[in-house]
Amino acid sequence: MKEIKLNRLTGFYKTIAIKEPEVGMTPRVAVWKKNKATLWHYPPEEKKYNVPLFLVYSLINQPFILDLGPSYSLIEALTANGYDVYLLDFGIPGYEDKDLTMDDYILRYIKKGVQRALLHSNAEEISLMGFCMGGTFAAIYTAISEEPIKNLILSVAPIDFSVVSVFTEGAKLLQDGELNIDPILDAWGLIPASSIKGGMRLVTAPIYYSPYLSLLSHADNEERNIKWSRYNYWAKSHIPFSGATLKQMMNDLGKENKLIKSSLMIGDNRVKLENIKANLLAVSASHDRLVPQEQIMPILDLVSSNDKTFHVLQGGHASLAKDGKAPEYLTSWLSNRSNPIK
Numbered sequence: 406m407k408e409i410k411l412n413r414l415t416g417f418y419k420t421i422a423i424k425e426p427e428v429g430m431t432p433r434v435a436v437w438k439k440n441k442a443t444l445w446h447y448p449p450e451e452k453k454y455n456v457p458l459f460l461v462y463s464l465i466n467q468p469f470i471l472d473l474g475p476s477y478s479l480i481e482a483l484t485a486n487g488y489d490v491y492l493l494d495f496g497i498p499g500y501e502d503k504d505l506t507m508d509d510y511i512l513r514y515i516k517k518g519v520q521r522a523l524l525h526s527n528a529e530e531i532s533l534m535g536f537c538m539g540g541t542f543a544a545i546y547t548a549i550s551e552e553p554i555k556n557l558i559l560s561v562a563p564i565d566f567s568v569v570s571v572f573t574e575g576a577k578l579l580q581d582g583e584l585n586i587d588p589i590l591d592a593w594g595l596i597p598a599s600s601i602k603g604g605m606r607l608v609t610a611p612i613y614y615s616p617y618l619s620l621l622s623h624a625d626n627e628e629r630n631i632k633w634s635r636y637n638y639w640a641k642s643h644i645p646f647s648g649a650t651l652k653q654m655m656n657d658l659g660k661e662n663k664l665i666k667s668s669l670m671i672g673d674n675r676v677k678l679e680n681i682k683a684n685l686l687a688v689s690a691s692h693d694r695l696v697p698q699e700q701i702m703p704i705l706d707l708v709s710s711n712d713k714t715f716h717v718l719q720g721g722h723a724s725l726a727k728d729g730k731a732p733e734y735l736t737s738w739l740s741n742r743s744n745p746i747k
Contacts, residue, residue, distance in 0.1 A: 426635045428469045431481045433492075437521040441496025444518045446489075446525060447480050453487025454743035456555050457526045459519055460492045461539040464510070464650070465601050467642040468494050471536075473635040482731035488743070491522040497644045503594035505647040507542070507654065508671050515546045523552060532556035532743060533683075537696065538563070538654075544704065545664065547681050549674040556742050557683040558735070559704070561696045564678075565665050566658045568699040586655070590648040602643040665703060678707040684742050685713040686735075692719075714738060 437444040460480075462468035471492065472480040483490050493515065498505065523531055530553040535543030540562025547554050590596070663669035669676040685708055689698040698717065705713050716734055 426474075426631070426638050428474055428635050428638065429472045430474055431472050431478055431484065436491075436525045437518060439514060439517065441498060441502065442514050442518075443494045443496065444521055445492045445494060446522075447484050447492065449484040449487050449489060451487055452489060453746055454489070454740070455528060455746060456530050456532050456743040457489035457491060457522060457528050458483060458532045458534060458739070458743075459522050460490065461515060461533065461535040461543045462492070462494070463537040463539045464495060464646060465538070465643055466639065467497070467644060468492060469642070470636070470639045473639065474631070477632050477635065479731060486731055486736055486740075488739075489526055489528075491518070491526075493518045498595065498647055499645075500595045503647055504649045506649045507545075507657070510650065511542055511546045511549075512672050515542060516550070516552070519546075519550075519552050519554075529553060530555035530744075532558065532739065534558040534560065535562055536560045541658075541664070544678065544681070545669070545671060545676050547683060548676045548678050549671060549680070554683045556686070556739065557681065557710075558686045558688070558739070559701065560688045561690055561693055561701070562687075563658075563696045563700040564707075565700050565703040566662045567665070568697065587652055590652045590655075594648050596646040596648055596651060598643045598645050601646055602641070665707070678704060679709050681708040682710055685710045686716065686738050687714070688716050688718055690718045712742070 431447055433445045433447045435443050436446045460468070460471060462471065472478045475481065480490055480492065495510070495514065519531060519533070522528075533543050533547060533554050533556070535541070535558070537560070540559040541564065543557065544559060544562065544564065547557050657663045657669055661668070664676060664678070667675065667677045667679070685704070687701050687704055689696070689701045702715060705715055718732070
């Protein structure tokens with residue numbers, strides 16, 4: 406028993422001493438860059454589908470959770486299944502990016518990235534998969550897209566902002582017009598990563614010790630320690646956030662709920678979810694404290710898709726990416742809709 410405890414303590418301290426574990430090891434090549442953003446292509450060893458998959462991650466964390474490492478990578482699993490995978494990495498914004506808006510991210514980055522992926526893959530259609538706010542942006546883009554979006558997969562992506570699960574009092578004040586933080590965001594310009602991290606901690610884990618208790622329980626297992634180290638590294642990988650984008654999101658989405666009301670404007674385009682005709686898979690997580698099912702489900706009634714599915718994933722907000730496998734419900738849904746190569 407003493408030996409087991411000693412091995413766990415040794416493993417615990419060795420693991421927490423790793424500040425930057427190696428992540429993102431699936432072979433890839435950059436096929437397009439704009440400002441801080443990079444479009445990465447992950448070619449499959451054997452291409453089995455004609456429709457490539459384009460991934461859009463959130464703006465508050467780095468997207469390497471989708472590629473944590475060998476055997477713990479969703480991207481690795483997708484390429485192993487024969488998919489041509491593209492990932493739009495928005496990069497880490499600097500103060501010079503404080504005026505980037507939702508319009509910029511959707512029209513100058515997602516739209517242009519999809520166009521480049523279609524050109525690079527020589528594909529006639531593409532699948533779009535968005536995570537969290539990346540999913541919200543993906544839905545907005547699909548609603549105004551001129552590009553051929555065959556499949557739209559939204560993973561824990563908020564759509565109906567009248568439903569609030571966190572900071573409920575502040576959200577009510579915002580919606581009632583009694584709270585205006587626009588001057589603060591204008592003065593701040595770029596929201597620092599530390600503030601983003603602090604806000605997320607208030608929601609998910611104000612006292613951040615449970616991951617370390619989890620580590621201690623298996624600290625004599627080197628393989629599990631490596632996975633823990635990589636995931637914990639991602640959990641701390643918050644990045645700065647454009648003040649202009651946050652202001653637009655808080656007002657147009659959080660306060661006015663314009664996406665649901667078909668009154669959101671992106672550039673010269675009015676965003677109408679009814680314009681979405683792509684096959685739709687909407688995914689929620691059973692223990693998600695950030696984005697409850699009620700924020701996601703309304704999209705099923707608003708799109709014009711004939712083929713639409715809602716799936717509840719057992720786990721928390723980052724479960725789909727963290728598991729590092731392509732879950733059966735996803736692969737079976739996507740494979741039947743990605744034009745298999747015969």
